[in-house]
Amino acid sequence: MTTYVMLANWTDQGALKVKDSPRRLDAAKKALKDMSGEFKHFFLTMGDYDIVAIYEAPDDAVAARFSMQVGMLGNVRTHTLKAFPEAAYREIINSLG
Numbered sequence: 001m002t003t004y005v006m007l008a009n010w011t012d013q014g015a016l017k018v019k020d021s022p023r024r025l026d027a028a029k030k031a032l033k034d035m036s037g038e039f040k041h042f043f044l045t046m047g048d049y050d051i052v053a054i055y056e057a058p059d060d061a062v063a064a065r066f067s068m069q070v071g072m073l074g075n076v077r078t079h080t081l082k083a084f085p086e087a088a089y090r091e092i093i094n095s096l097g
Helices: 012-016 018-034 060-072 086-094
Strands: 002-010 038-044 051-057 076-083
Touching: 002 012, 002 060, 012 018, 018 038, 018 060, 051 060, 060 076
Parallel strands: none
Antiparallel strands: 002 051, 002 076, 038 051
16 A cells, blocks of 8 residues: 555635534545545644645555545645655665666
8 A cells, every 4th residue: 555645725615614524534534445545644733734644545546536536525625745654765765876
């Protein structure tokens, strides 16, 4: 499984209905699980982003589809980062000439 970091901000619509956000999070977790992925961590944050989530998905296509499905609901805008674990980081660095 590949790890992804999702940075999200509420849209005006999402902020107006912020009390519904726990239900929306549960629906997002189910949607990702239905795509064979899984949320690992979820954080409400202060600063440039309202939400930071760490999740795993089988591949980039699943991660892209998940991000698009979440975005289509109109409650958050997301930025997704592909994350490399330490072992992969070391392998990448060691392969440099």
